[in-house]
Amino acid sequence: MNLNKAVRLDEDNIAIRRITERCIDCGRCKTICENLVGIKYDYNKTKEAICINCGQCILNCPVGALVPKYDYKKVLDYLHDTNKTVTISIAPAVRTSIGEGFGLEAGTFLEKQLVGSLKEAGFDYVFDVTFGADMTVVEEATELIERLKTKKNLPQFTSCCPAWVKYLEIFHENLRKNLSTTKSPIGILSSLLNTYFLKIKELDKKDVINVVVVPCTAKKFEIKRTEMGMDIAITTSELIMLLKESNIDINKSKEENFDEIFSKGSGSGVIFGSSGGVLEATLRCADYLLTGKENNVFLDFKEIRSSDKIKEANVKVGNYHLKVAAISGMPSFETILPKLNDYDFIEVMNCPNGCVGGGGQTLVPIAKQQGINLKRSEGLYQDDKMSKIKISYKNPDVINIYKTYLDYPGSPKALKLLHTNFKDRSNILKEKSF
Ligand code: SF4
Ligand code: SF4
Ligand code: SF4
Numbered sequence: 001m002n003l004n005k006a007v008r009l010d011e012d013n014i015a016i017r018r019i020t021e022r023c024i025d026c027g028r029c030k031t032i033c034e035n036l037v038g039i040k041y042d043y044n045k046t047k048e049a050i051c052i053n054c055g056q057c058i059l060n061c062p063v064g065a066l067v068p069k070y071d072y073k074k075v076l077d078y079l080h081d082t083n084k085t086v087t088i089s090i091a092p093a094v095r096t097s098i099g100e101g102f103g104l105e106a107g108t109f110l111e112k113q114l115v116g117s118l119k120e121a122g123f124d125y126v127f128d129v130t131f132g133a134d135m136t137v138v139e140e141a142t143e144l145i146e147r148l149k150t151k152k153n154l155p156q157f158t159s160c161c162p163a164w165v166k167y168l169e170i171f172h173e174n175l176r177k178n179l180s181t182t183k184s185p186i187g188i189l190s191s192l193l194n195t196y197f198l199k200i201k202e203l204d205k206k207d208v209i210n211v212v213v214v215p216c217t218a219k220k221f222e223i224k225r226t227e228m229g230m231d232i233a234i235t236t237s238e239l240i241m242l243l244k245e246s247n248i249d250i251n252k253s254k255e256e257n258f259d260e261i262f263s264k265g266s267g268s269g270v271i272f273g274s275s276g277g278v279l280e281a282t283l284r285c286a287d288y289l290l291t292g293k294e295n296n297v298f299l300d301f302k303e304i305r306s307s308d309k310i311k312e313a314n315v316k317v318g319n320y321h322l323k324v325a326a327i328s329g330m331p332s333f334e335t336i337l338p339k340l341n342d343y344d345f346i347e348v349m350n351c352p353n354g355c356v357g358g359g360g361q362t363l364v365p366i367a368k369q370q371g372i373n374l375k376r377s378e379g380l381y382q383d384d385k386m387s388k389i390k391i392s393y394k395n396p397d398v399i400n401i402y403k404t405y406l407d408y409p410g411s412p413k414a415l416k417l418l419h420t421n422f423k424d425r426s427n428i429l430k431e432k433s434f
Helices: 028-037 072-079 092-096 098-102 112-121 129-150 162-171 173-178 185-201 219-225 236-245 267-271 277-291 330-342 372-386 396-406 412-418
Strands: 016-018 066-068 085-090 125-128 208-214 232-235 310-317 320-328 345-349
Touching: 028 330, 072 085, 072 208, 072 232, 072 236, 085 112, 085 129, 085 185, 092 098, 092 129, 092 236, 092 267, 092 372, 098 236, 112 125, 112 236, 125 129, 129 185, 129 267, 129 277, 129 396, 129 412, 162 173, 162 219, 162 330, 185 208, 185 219, 185 396, 185 412, 208 219, 208 236, 219 232, 232 236, 267 277, 267 372, 277 310, 277 320, 277 345, 310 330, 320 330, 396 412
Parallel strands: 085 125, 085 208, 208 232, 320 345
Antiparallel strands: 016 066, 310 320
């Protein structure tokens, strides 16, 4: 079948695949890509399709012709290999959407049963990406304070959304210096798994496979971009398939706790999954690092918790008066671009309402999608409300790893292991092969 209206996807796209026989060439994916994601370009001018791997087209295909590139079968193979130690780490937004795959209401918060189901499936260690999120917050808050002191490369942009980072690298290469160099939560966790964890467990990397579950197809791209990345990234929808193929019903799984070392996250780490969550968490931590006190404003930061695509606030962090924003979607970023110098710190996430609306989340029929992301976000904010520890730098596991391994936030060792750099990808716009 000739596809005329469908979005162009290359065979070697690392995250997304089209099952051509199912496609009815309705053009919905192209409309979503152009209008929701904001990727507009002349197909005849570029050698490669320009895709930031976000998976929003998957969620909006009416006939299921678009799917993530499945990697969960590889995970099943490793689980059956007795010579391999297999770790799995769970991202925050997965725990309020996995239940939908097992007949539960959207937003149902499942953590302990999820850990139990993964133990049942044969994973040797189950870790919490929320710990990695706390580490990202501490390093990113430290970086923000440094930039405010030196007045360099402001506004600071968050960099934990790989779709946004790739968009910036392609379309706004001149702003690359504004990206926070702090690795994303899974980037940090994988660096620590490949160094600290191997060392204390006396394991050899060749015998260990590190898997991460994310609500995000773009993470399949992110794990390949740096050294010490996770070995395999699977989406929430792939995890549901893995559990079902292993005859595991999460409703019947025992409740278990995450494994020690990377087991505890603060409320800040959990709200990462919602638009505005990274901003709120980083400001909580920056203010705490500067004042030594918990500031109530940042414990329930209402101005940043709405479902608006552009959320702004003026805040006092330590003695700094800052203008901050949380942006959802690339078109919203383009809207604020002319007044970029007004801001000090900007969170940018690609997907509607943040990672709760990610392209790797549980598939829900289009007619039933209305309001579902907000329910998932509410589940995360509720968990933050119930958390005893709300500031990342107060997480005892975080304090311990700085004390025993990394020295202090922003130390030379932390900069080496927990920070990264980005690429100029603007060439993709210039290559003409037709
Ligand atoms: S939305 Fe699905 S069916 Fe429609 S053109 Fe795209 S891939 Fe084909
Ligand atoms: S994954 Fe995102 S950027 Fe790529 S084609 Fe789909 S909607 Fe567009
Ligand atoms: S917003 Fe979250 S789910 Fe969506 S592309 Fe970015 S990191 Fe992935």
